[in-house]
Amino acid sequence: xxxxxxxxxxxxxxxxxxxxxxxxxxxxxxIPAASFKAGLERQPDLxxxxxGSIDIGPTYLGKGEMATSPEATRRDLRRVLNAARGxxxxxxxxxxxxxxxxxxxxxxxxxxxxxxxxxxxxxxMAMMRADIPRPFLVEAVRSAKISSFDGMPALTEEDVxxxxxxxxxxxxxxxxxxxxxxxxxxVAGRAxxxxxxxxxxxxLGFPVGLAMHMAKIIECGSLxxxxxxxxxxxxxxxxxxxxxxxxxxxxxxxxxxxxxHSLYEQSDPFTMQExxxxxxxxxxxxxxxxxxxxxxxxxxxxxxxLPTIKLEGARKIGERAVLLCGSADPRFIAQCKTLxxxxxxxxxxxxxxxxxxxxTLHFRVYGIDGVRMVVPENEPPPxxxxxxxxxxxxxxxxxxEVVRTCKQFLLHFGYPGRLSxxxxxxxxxxxxxxxxxxxxxxxxxxxxxxxDADALFPVEVEAV
Numbered sequence: 001x002x003x004x005x006x007x008x009x010x011x012x013x014x015x016x017x018x019x020x021x022x023x024x025x026x027x028x029x030x031i032p033a034a035s036f037k038a039g040l041e042r043q044p045d046l047x048x049x050x051x052g053s054i055d056i057g058p059t060y061l062g063k064g065e066m067a068t069s070p071e072a073t074r075r076d077l078r079r080v081l082n083a084a085r086g087x088x089x090x091x092x093x094x095x096x097x098x099x100x101x102x103x104x105x106x107x108x109x110x111x112x113x114x115x116x117x118x119x120x121x122x123x124x125m126a127m128m129r130a131d132i133p134r135p136f137l138v139e140a141v142r143s144a145k146i147s148s149f150d151g152m153p154a155l156t157e158e159d160v161x162x163x164x165x166x167x168x169x170x171x172x173x174x175x176x177x178x179x180x181x182x183x184x185x186x187v188a189g190r191a192x193x194x195x196x197x198x199x200x201x202x203x204l205g206f207p208v209g210l211a212m213h214m215a216k217i218i219e220c221g222s223l224x225x226x227x228x229x230x231x232x233x234x235x236x237x238x239x240x241x242x243x244x245x246x247x248x249x250x251x252x253x254x255x256x257x258x259x260x261h262s263l264y265e266q267s268d269p270f271t272m273q274e275x276x277x278x279x280x281x282x283x284x285x286x287x288x289x290x291x292x293x294x295x296x297x298x299x300x301x302x303x304x305x306l307p308t309i310k311l312e313g314a315r316k317i318g319e320r321a322v323l324l325c326g327s328a329d330p331r332f333i334a335q336c337k338t339l340x341x342x343x344x345x346x347x348x349x350x351x352x353x354x355x356x357x358x359x360t361l362h363f364r365v366y367g368i369d370g371v372r373m374v375v376p377e378n379e380p381p382p383x384x385x386x387x388x389x390x391x392x393x394x395x396x397x398x399x400x401e402v403v404r405t406c407k408q409f410l411l412h413f414g415y416p417g418r419l420s421x422x423x424x425x426x427x428x429x430x431x432x433x434x435x436x437x438x439x440x441x442x443x444x445x446x447x448x449x450x451x452d453a454d455a456l457f458p459v460e461v462e463a464v
Contacts, residue, residue, distance in 0.1 A: 003090045003123075004200075008203060011204045012204070018201055018238075019237075020237065025223055028066065028098070029072065035222075035231040036083070046092060046197070047084045051094060051108070052097065053095065056099070059440045066107060068098060088184075090200065093187045100188070100191065101165035101190070123464050124184050125185040125461070125463075128175075128457045128459055129458075130457060131189065132166050134160055137311075145448065147449065155311075159444055163444050167189060169275065169310040169311075170195065170456070172192075172199045174457040174458075175199035175200075176199045176202065183461060194219065197211075197214065198215035209299040210241060212301060214296070217258065217296075218244070224244065226253075228257070231247055233245065245292060253292065254291075255287060269281065283300070284299050285298045309448045309453055311444050312442065312445060314444075318394055318399070318438075318439050319438060320438070321433060322403065323391075325411075326384060327385055327426065330383075340365070342413070350405055360393075362390050367382040367385035387425065389403060389406050392439045399435065400435055410424065
């Protein structure tokens with residue numbers, strides 16, 4: 001019998017509270033060894049790891065590459081895989097390879113197979129792909145089964161065709177099927193982070209609301225603690241609530257810090273929408289067990305009536321090059337909002353003598369408007385600023401041409417009150433222009449209305 005079958009059979013024979021170890025807020029950035037060891041000593045019934053999100057932006061989804069380094073990712077995978085096999089408990093990984101599309105999942109599976117071969121491990125592994133077939137999506141567009149949210153325009157057939165990869169965010173059902181297939185390791189493509197941890201408790205009959213609330217917190221590791229961090233966190237769940245404890249003794253899960261985590265990635269701290277339903281935290285309670293642990297209760301759950309799957313896709317918009325520089329000239333800083341558009345206009349006149357404008361060039365002035373969406377009017381300028389010019393063009397050569405031309409004329413552009421012609425800006429290194437390769441943007445960020453969401457994410461099982 002494999003790990004998931006053993007755990008399910010054990011709980012059905014002798015019900016008890018279940019212990020789940022959130023090993024990493026994002027696998028591939030390192031797992032603190034001491035706190036992970038402390039978590040294993042508590043004999044968890046499942047080790048779970050979220051491996052990605054859209055927080056990293058569209059490029060990794062578009063390019064099919066991991067956001068984490070291969071070396072660090074392999075090291076983290078080896079640590080959690082050997083730990084799970086040593087305890088004979090399920091290892092559950094969601095959003096494999098940072099973005100969860102086929103290249104990310106395949107790269108993660110390849111690493112796990114390599115580790116198993118090198119370390120002499122044998123196990124049953126379930127995998128669930130999250131890529132949504134293009135013909136299916138084109139038909140969904142035509143039949144008005146895809147809706148917009150978060151200000152996105154209506155999805156078009158062109159969007160579907162142009163996206164490099166399109167994934168759907170799976171909920172609990174595929175994980176539950178995988179757990180019931182008697183496996184040791186589960187690796188999913190793009191998935192809701194809650195499904196990683198809530199699925200096993202739900203299979204065992206624990207209240208869905210409590211399981212989902214617990215999962216929403218521990219998928220981030222010890223981020224809910226004071227001080228917040230990425231150390232592993234242990235949750236012990238029963239039928240009335242769950243208790244949270246960081247495996248780093250220097251981090252405290254307090255009622256305030258845990259309750260505040262309900263705001264993490266949420267616009268509404270009381271209602272959280274998931275593919276399977278709605279988590280209601282209106283009556284959630286957070287009570288201190290001691291100075292390091294908090295017990296949480298009161299969350300409820302409503303199953304969805306109309307299933308939807310969130311779609312994510314990214315299309316290439318060109319090649320990106322950037323220009324990096326700074327200025328400490330108070331006259332330049334005071335006028336830069338009007339000067340930079342003039343520089344852009346001059347650059348256009350020089351690089352577009354024989355062709356139409358085929359690029360975009362934007363400036364961000366860190367210290368004035370580089371971070372904030374809206375800058376207060378009449379705000380006095382700072383003592384120095386950092387300037388980033390970003391060009392996106394059809395080819396890398398074209399993007400490089402634009403930013404190199406921009407570099408020269410930004411450096412020497414004349415303006416009223418300038419005291420020195422030697423230069424308006426300083427460069428942090430040479431060359432100050434950097435080619436970053438393909439640029440992507442999210443062009444698919446929509447809801448797919450389906451009758452059977454589970455059918456999109458079939459479970460495959462292999463013996464490793």
